Amino acid sequence: MSETAKTPTHYRLIAAFKAIGPYLRETLSKDGTYHFDCLSVCVDDTKSPEDREFWGWWLDLA
Secondary structure, three states, X not given: OOOOOOOOOHHHHHXXXXXHOOOEOHXXXXXXXXXXXXXXXXXXXXXOHXXXXXXXXXXXXX
């Protein structure tokens, strides 16, 4: 008897990625491609909000 591995559906992956944290950008993701990003570090918070620089990361998982 052979057992085949089931691939999770797009919606199950979306739910799992959302559980990791607020990094998934669901509107930029589609079946088979998932976009994550985070702008987590403000370089200098003494500047006015419109002049602040943020550092972060992004990941496209395909």
